[in-house]
Amino acid sequence: MPVVVKLDDVLHARRMTLTELAAAVDISVVNLSILKTGKARAIRFSTLEAICTVLDCQPGDILRFEGGEA
Amino acid sequence: MGGHDRVLKASRLVVRLFLLVNFLCILGFVVAILLSFPVDGWIVARLVRKYGPTLNVQGAMLALRVVMVWGVVAGLVLHRILTQLLAILDTVRRGDPFTAANATRIRAIAWAMLGLQLLDLVQGAMTAWFAALHVQFATWTPAFGGWVAVLLLFVLAQVFARGAEMRDELAGTV
Numbered sequence: 001m002p003v004v005v006k007l008d009d010v011l012h013a014r015r016m017t018l019t020e021l022a023a024a025v026d027i028s029v030v031n032l033s034i035l036k037t038g039k040a041r042a043i044r045f046s047t048l049e050a051i052c053t054v055l056d057c058q059p060g061d062i063l064r065f066e067g068g069e070a
Numbered sequence: 071m072g073g074h075d076r077v078l079k080a081s082r083l084v085v086r087l088f089l090l091v092n093f094l095c096i097l098g099f100v101v102a103i104l105l106s107f108p109v110d111g112w113i114v115a116r117l118v119r120k121y122g123p124t125l126n127v128q129g130a131m132l133a134l135r136v137v138m139v140w141g142v143v144a145g146l147v148l149h150r151i152l153t154q155l156l157a158i159l160d161t162v163r164r165g166d167p168f169t170a171a172n173a174t175r176i177r178a179i180a181w182a183m184l185g186l187q188l189l190d191l192v193q194g195a196m197t198a199w200f201a202a203l204h205v206q207f208a209t210w211t212p213a214f215g216g217w218v219a220v221l222l223l224f225v226l227a228q229v230f231a232r233g234a235e236m237r238d239e240l241a242g243t244v
Binding site for chain 1: 241242
């Protein structure tokens with residue numbers, strides 16, 4: 001998959017656990033885990049906005065387009 | 071929510087009741103077909119007494135048996151509709167009705183309804199046949215509503231299939 005989720009890296013940089021983020025953005029740990037492991041098929045703007053607000057980052061810090069694979 | 075549960079429960083009960091009645095009708099038609107051979111003479115005598123000696127007895131007997139076979143076929147088609155409907159109601163009860171399987175079931179009901187409409191045309195032909203034999207039979211008028219229902223069901227099946235696809239897509243959305 002060319003779009004890679006870098007949530008783990010940002011969480012590590014902020015010294016924050018997934019459980020803490022889940023509580024802060026009001027999204028279940030299960031759903032955030034799906035996002036973190038790259039198993040999600042889509043992400044809502046509202047989810048992205050909440051994560052970026054809590055982690056004080058840009059969407060580009062969480063999602064990165066890698067490679068020219070189809 | 072309680073009201074919905076009651077409607078759902080009542081619907082399942084009605085469909086089950088229809089299934090039972092339909093099964094008994096099919097059984098009745100099958101028994102009638104089988105019995106029509108050993109009691110052939112008795113039926114002929116009753117027909118001649120009612121319609122007189124000019125009656126085309128062979129034709130009337132054949133027509134009666136065709137009606138019974140028609141009844142069995144119509145009953146089997148109706149059974150298909152009711153079992154599919156019961157399966158859909160079960161998915162509603164489980165709380166997950168928007169599935170590709172239900173779209174397939176609605177399409178199956180649409181095909182079965184088309185079959186019933188064609189059987190309705192056969193009934194029209196049988197009405198004309200009985201009239202030609204001068205034997206009493208049910209009156210018949212074309213069921214236009216049924217054709218609209220067939221079209222509606224095919225469209226609904228397509229809408230349902232697309233809806234199930236969209237739901238699957240949404241399932242992977244965080």
